[in-house]
Amino acid sequence: MKRWMLLFLIVVSLVLPQASSAAEQQCFEQTGFCTDGRFLEYWRQNGGLEVFGYPLSTIEIVYNQDSQMHFLTQQFERARFELHPEFAAPYDMLLGRLGDDLLRYRNIDSAMLPREAGAKAGCLWFETTGHNVCNQANGLGFMSYWQNHGLNDPKLDAFGRSLQLFGYPLTEPAIETNANGDSVLTQHFERARFEWHPNQSDQFKVLLGLVGKESQQLVYGESSSLSELTLVNNTLFFTADDGVHGRELWKSDGTEAGTSLVKDLKVGAEWSGIYELAAVNQGVIFAVNKQDKDYQLWFSDGTEAGTRLIKSFGPNAKINNLKTLGNGSIFWVNDAVHGIEPWYSNGTETGTYLLSDINPGLADSAVYNNYGSYWVDYAPIAGGMAFFAQNIQIGNQIWWTDGSIANTRQVSRLDKSGGMLELEALDEQHLIATSYQNTTMGVWNITLATGEQQLLASYLIIATTRNPAPVVQLTQAGGMVYYLSKTQNGTITLWQTNGQASQTIQPNLQGYKAENLLAANDQLYVKLISSHGIQAGWWYFDSSKGLTQLTPLPLRIQASNNGLLGWESIAGGLRFYSSNGPNQALRYRSSVMGKQTSFPDTANDRFFAIPSFQYGTELWYNDGSTLRMVKDIHP
Template identity: 25%
Template sequence: MKYNFTLLFIIAIFNFSTAQTIDAKLLEINFHEDGAPQNLTASESGFYFTATDGDFDKYGRELWHSDGTVKGTSMVKDINPGGNSSAPNSLIWLNNVLYFTASNGVLGTELWKSDGTEVGTLMIKDIRTNNNDFNGPSNLLAFNGKLYFTATDGINGSELWTSDGTESGTYMLKNINPTGDSNPDGLFVFNNNLYFIANDGTNGVELWKSDGTQSGTAMLKNINANSTALYVGNQFLIMNNNFYFFANDGIKGYELWKSDGTESGTQIVKDIRAGNNFSQLVLKGAVLNNIIIFEGNNGINGAEVWKSDGTESGTSMIRDINNTSSNSIMTYNSKFIEFNNEVYFLADDNIHGGEIWKTDGTAAGTILLKDINNGNSSVWIEKFHVDKINNKLLFFTTNDNSSERKLWASDGTLDGTLQISNIKAYNGSGVIESFLTIKNRTFLSGENERNGMELWSTDGTVSGTSLFADVNYSNGSNPSKFANANGNVFFRAGSTPYGTQLFKSDGSIEGTQLMKDIIIDNLSDIVINGNLFFSGANSTNGYELWKSDGTEVGTVMVKDINPGNNSSMLNYNQTQLFTVINNILYFYADDGVNGFELWRSDGTESGTYMIKDIKPNSGIYNDGSYPRYFTVLNNIIYFIADDNSGSALWTTNGTASGTVKIINLNDIRVLKTVNNKLIIVAETSGTGYGPRDLWVSDGTTAGTKLLKTFADSYDSDIHITTTLNNELYFVAKSPNSLRTVFYKTDGTVEGTVLLFDETTHPTIPDFTIKNILTCGNYVYFSVQDELSRTDKELWRTNGSITEKIAEQEANESSSIRNLTCYNDNLLYLAETFPHKIWLVNNNLTKPLDININVVNGKNFDGVDNIEELAASNNNLYFAARNDISGSELYITKINTSSLGISDYNNSQNSTIKQVTVYPNPANQYVIIKSVNDFEIVKFQLCDSTGKKIDEQLNKEEKRELKYDVSRLQTGIYFIKVTLSNGKINDLKLVVN
């Protein structure tokens, strides 16, 4: 087959020029949200755990795996798809497979297994069919290469089950209670047999054992012939070929028992509390060499620390720590653990409160480790963990009467017991403390203010404790209100625990930081001598004048104009207006006495003062003159203010005597300087509801005159202004159609020109003009569909030609928005959930779409979206939201020289062809010809990347030009032809 390689090359280049991609970097600010890792379980390749993605609920709580590195930490599988949790639990590693329970949202909680891959994470068996609740298998335990657990199939009740990891090999081992639930619990292995407690429906809860077969599963001994013998919650402690527990024979109450695994060898050790009383319901203790240390109560001394060697005579109280009849052992928070040949536990000696004690089994060796919570207040410890590699006892505890439990470590000495980190244990419900020591470190879940509850690691020292993996950081900072100063971008963003505050970024991750713990609502690009000025508030003062040089120490309140917690400036999302003239800041402020009046500041407290009380006595009515719209004409400052006669044009030289009124005009809304004139928008009729018309002034009363009126009795609604080439562009309302129209003016009658209306430039039926912006050689504006309130079209004008350059489909809900000028390139967003940025400039007749590649984070998909754009020098910042980071800050740079100059396909299909180029393809020359009566003014030749390689003016004003292409290399080129009617035509040229 013969291939047309020229055509393939064209297609490849064309695709490149119409689908550009730029790199962007995520500048994460708010890392807070709880991954809440728990159930840490060691495996051959690292460890498994469960975690949640938090409030955004993309996955819920699911199974994760880590190989011990941050990059190797990821979710294994979204078992319950979407935002619901599969709630994996009871994780256990057996035969290089992880077993656990989970719910896929359809079949309820069942038995699962995983080899660490998504495809290898499977449900083993639907044990209880037609069930969708969380009452699934429990008490998982490995024994002789198989898994044993408690489960119900909905027919036989809660019984003992076993599994070899296959569906057929998963079955009920024995129906212990044929008429109900036997509820096996407390499973443990001793001398190659499985032991547990169960209720056969006849003998009550008794001790059972199994060799893993049905026939080999039987009650060990009927300890209490008339009732239940054991409570759930016993620690079965194994020591010297016996295991120990608390049981009730119906005669002596609940006391210490032991068993060698035979009926005859299952016997009481000692009746610690004489008579049919109970010493304790369940055994809580630890093994220390050849004795067990446990909590006992003889009925005289209260709950104290005891020991036993397995004989009656060798079972005794070690020490009466609380020498009253009260308990020393904190029965509500009883914990025992062996560490370095001593047992550690919690006790209260009636002096220090509940604290950590330790014992070597002797009275003299039973001592307080440290008074962590000073005075008689007690510590609260949920769990002890022994790091045998680093020889440390780890725990979270309260201290200094704080309710927060911080991470501590102990080497068993007073001085070696100290807080090693400010991270906290979770202070809510549903998260179980979890520690796991592997690879010379202990991994644990801990909470700090910046990251929330996440995965940490420690070697038991202060310096060796750090965040390991921030599993969930979906709580975004929602950056907004961008302002530029000194090469930095300042903005408003939220971070836990500070809330919405002032941030700045220099474009680097380390240079993106909180400036100060202050409240801001709006920012504007007001910079004097390297300081950004803005309105802000703190915990002491209301909204006042602040400045920042980009450092925390240099971010300070300039002056408390309205003392105390009152505000002198606008707040709560109202925009405070500032104007800089000759390095002096002009604004209005309320000092609490005079109302909102004219103020100035040079950035110092002494240089910040009221210039003049233009509207006396207005402060008592919370009113003022509200000076605004400051501008300069011939080195004189002009502004608008409201005195007792209404709104007026004023001038000031910065002094009270030099602040004078020029002329009263009703309801002044705009004041701009263009072409050495003041352009004013004011209501002419004096009625307050008449049209707003254009006025022009030279700054004097006599020189202030009506320039143009738009209607007799309807508000012309002149608003949204910008300037280009010393002309004012503005939106008004047509007195005829009552639709918005677009004008420009140079301050003269003949220079006030209509540029756009529905007659001269047909557009959508019910429209209004929105979002005007000067960028490069054009003023851009969007046209909004009033019915859907979405901006459907993008237009531009240079004052001579007004043209539509982009439009949305009528049935789309998306809107053209967030127009931003970046190095003379207009950028905007268009889609409902934008993943890309659109660009158009002086050299483009149609916008280009630019895709974003996030180099250090997730790329945008689905309902992820870019929210706001902000240009700062050569940097483009934008806020964007995704399900991983929430709404966060990103930075990129756009190099327009590397972008194609036109989307050729779009321009050719959406405009009438006015220029032709032939022959095409060509190798010697081409003819560029205008197909109508308009002459060719000039043309540009660009390569496939958009780089201009030639430009020629048509001085002879011909409609046809001949151009030599023999010197060009084979490839794709673009010709940009400008006609005498102002239209620009883009054409593709193939040189072969």
């Protein structure tokens, strides 16, 4: 650590003299800050007080979120200066995109705003962003101001100098309320905001907004740590932290007034221990970890009085994999008597019971992977649930239950030395499963009623990769089960089966390679890449018509009641798309701008946990045409 700090100080010392040790320094009593060196020189050469305003900070090392690097930085009323000594002057000083930053704070995605039809007479037309810049009076206005100010670089023409200083226009002119509370005609640029003040003298009819001051005063929201979004009829249950009660159980009907804390299980600001939810019987069952002293199962109907303990399982129970089944939930737990086994609960103490001690005694029937944990792959079928479990005598097999002890039974009779990975229902009578043994993996058709099994295809296991499974993403759509197969050389191919070995084949993907699969409204969607590794977006596919492109964008898509939802992750935000029906085009709806690192958590096609600059991660609602925030739970 000491060596790293020494190196850091040496680097800083090489840069700082250019800004802070110069002989001349100019201080401003209006704000109490000074500037000097290259910062002062750039300020004077490119517009001074009129363009940049007074300094609002010292010259200091600041982390840039966009580039994820540190730079010597100084904030001014109308700009942010960043020193880049690796570039030659005048580009050793770069201006922050404060005009765009302020738009993004308001969740305005400028790149997706409507474009103007084209050039207007007497105006400057910017094809890149689709906006005109015009004057508001004879010879006066935004166009004249833009043309008469620019970066001091004699190598550029007048247009280039202005473009370097202000950037492209991002919006059309519109009436907005500025920082002083005045309603003025405003147009946003990448690095500035132009304001029209018709009652001022000609020299001051166009003023630059105080974008530096405003960006410095922005308040970035606290995240409410939303998790476990679970929809029950029209009520969403989830966990959230409002900054007062810790992370507790909440509910929402999609309105601010209808979003509230259900119960404070652990009084105070600490986490209550809730970590998994499942929809059951007009409410939710959820697991609670009492700081590893006791694992508990609870039920809530959405009222404080109706939120109650079902059963305590002890300190090593580790309740997991809650999944709705009928009027209750299947789950896995170690009750210290039977090991990790499948249980069922309808939300009452008497209705909570062990389904079967599949691996008798203290041994677990949960299937373990190579990383010290276990997984469960459920497949709803025939009014019940198929799942994997292991027994020391019969190995890893497929089981089925309808939630009763009497109807919990073994289905498959595969070789006991093998292992199971994925499970998918082909129809109400047949399951498609992958099972590995030695160096190969088989794809099997299992008849639910009789356990009859047929090997459909086999593939060599990829021993050189972290995930050696050569078959992944079993996906049912249109009476077929599709999957991706990976070969030793990394090639990924799409396969389909109708449950017959002779009909387990590779569909024609027209030279593309499959990357991801999704089933929605009984239709298969495939995310493709070209043979050169270039993203080709999403396509829908069926065995008779082949491929049809849905969107060229590499979205994360999910099913909705009427069609599809799509999410595009961009620098500093998410773009939301939706379609009006199956296989119809995905249309851009709106954006939420924030420090986005992953796609939003979701319960269905209506509720989402989305981060934004202004509010942090909060609950948002899809009303069919746009997104709106439900409530700022953690103000």
